[in-house]
Amino acid sequence: MKKVYNFLTFAPMFEVILKKGKEKAVLQRHPWVFSGAIEKVKGKPANGDIVRLLNAKGDFMAYGFYNDQSRVALRLLEWDEHVIVDDNWFRNKVAVAVAGRADILADGTTNTCRLIFSESDYLPGLIVDKYADHLAVQVLTSGIENLMPVIIDELQRLLNPESIFDKSDASSREHEGLETVNTALTLTSPPENVEVRENNVIYNINIAEGQKSGFYCDQRDNRKILASYTKDKKVLDCFSYTGGFTLNSLQHGAASVTSVDSSALAIETLKENIKLNKLDAAKHIAIQSDVNKQLRVFRDQDEKFDIIVLDPPKYAPSRSSLDRASRAYKDLNRLAMLLLNSGGLLATYSCSGAMNMETFKQVLAWAALDAGKQVQFIYQFCQPGDHPVRASFPEGEYLKGLLCRVS
Template sequence: MIKVILKKGKEKAVLQRHPWVFSGAIEAVKGKPVNGDIVRLVNAKGDFMAYGFYNDQSRVALRLLEWDEQVIIDEVWLRDKIRTAVAARMQLLNTDDTNACRLIFSEADYLPGLIVDKYADHLAVQVLTSGIERLMPVVIDELQTLLQPKSIFDKSDASSRLHEGLETNNKLLWGTLPPDLIEVKENAVVYGINIAEGQKSGFYCDQRENRHILARYATGKKVLDCFSYTGGFTLNCIKHGAASVTSVDSSALAIETLTENIRLNGFNQAKHTAIKADVNSQLRRFKEDGEKFDVIILDPPKFAPSRSALDRASRAYKDLNRVGMLLLNKGGLLATFSCSGAMDMETFKQVLAWAALDAGKQVQFIYQFCQPEDHPVRSSFPEGEYLKGLLCRVF
């Protein structure tokens, strides 16, 4: 096995079982590994430290898999990791009201670069590393054997693949092509999921619990759902008796699917208004028109893809939330989220404090949202805790 030598003084993170080794921490490579090869990581003295996927095109040159030298990383190892991850989610799916969840969550499940989401009888897969890419025939076979899905669809269109030297993919891997809309249930709400054309893998299972929690505050309220996508928060708020819900998203497909989702659930369409628009522009129009809401939901895309973008992202989060606060009735609720892993909760709270100051508002933090159990956070990989949110009462 090809040997990668770590620079002296760079052992701490590896010993703490953090799964990433950056290229700058590598002293030398003995041999000529092909990207995606499993290599042996040793310290400056030559002592074994871990096995991992190697990629010289990525800033994360090694993604570590095992710290036990006696473990053989082979097909049996891979199948065991997949079965363990899937088994841990079965309690979520053994109910009558939910048949969608994340089955495998990359580093959190010790499979760096592999994401698998289950939507009823269909699986959506995202492959983000060259190491996993080379193991996909085994991954597909094990998923098919375990779950017997109607399809396994490759939704590996994330730009991060380019950093691994991989092209983007959007294709069927196994089974029959999934329909344009797959009907799934989450907390007894029905959704139409479009895997091929939808964002990410087709849906955002990471907000499942947060949608359910927030909805109980919407009863009898005038709600604004921004970056609504296909209506996760919108549908839950209508189900729990919101007086009205206005949904704003820039995607025509998302708005079209949201409208269809309201029909699928048999909800009163008169309670709902859908607006296809840029959210920031639409918020300013609401302000100019003197519109006010009782509950506002801000669930934007990732503003900070890395720590180097954090300052710019903080300004964007602050401005978005400042305008949101100005549109609330006194004592209204702002449910605001960040899916940027680079922004921790304390920084997010500080950004909201700045937004409140600029808006001339007083804010109480009354609830903290987080990602659900099918998106676990590995103790040695805090970067996996990317989703955070706050429910704020604004005066």
């Protein structure tokens, strides 16, 4: 564990002064203050310290985490000057976030979800995922890094998990001056395979070696919705990872499913998940390959499908990369459209926060034009309730998708 904040004697020692005219976002309770909006820092706060933010007149505006290495120099926590941001403040935020997921886990068909979603749960830089009786955490800010002893203690008090694993290996930690971490935070480490259940589909999750925190629970609702269309259909699941869309499609009576992913570990785990769910392996084909390359192979073979799923990684990590990402999304979707039978369905997603739904629809319109296809949008997918979108933080809405009828 790193430095523990002494909240028993909490008194913000340092003040940050905002430039004149930069108050609007703070007043609207957006949690980010960029370094260019800061006029002056009084004293020398350490990265991760909690400071007082004042306007140009010296009036209090908010408390927040400070970091001079990050473009987001302040991550705001509390706008009421009279509220003490101590360890109990953070414990309460953790408890409220965990309680807010109770309905997802209530009926017993699902025992995995996101418990804490960073700024959207008022804990900037903290992600906590529940996998059965194990927790995976990702820490992306120096302020939360300082508070990990308090947060871990509260998670243990609330949930008494078998293990807690720190999966803080995201490259974005570098912007906060933090090294990557991949280690157990409890005496017990998670087993190599943790068995979880989502909508009565069973998955083996490798927390330590899997992508992100081990599993993509943000597609939980979308997997269930799309599965209702797959009975007796020939399905292609691209970027299949460990088989979320594949398993749901097979369980709902798909005639066949072809899964494509570049990761050998993901493909092997997918095959094990098919056995775990006692699904018909004869209806499944697994291909380890680059998806764009494989789509061209299918095109050259004149292969056709009834339903195609495109769930690619984040192509646009920032607004500056949006133009390049749009071209990549367009080409990917154009290739998929060429492989669909007339009237077939394309379920296509973007997890790039920089790409909004309007832009995504425009990209698909360009793809359809280039493919010589007609496209109807018949359903809009979004992220589930355990990935809430805070009204003052629209950046939290990152996952969007469209179900398209292509002819």
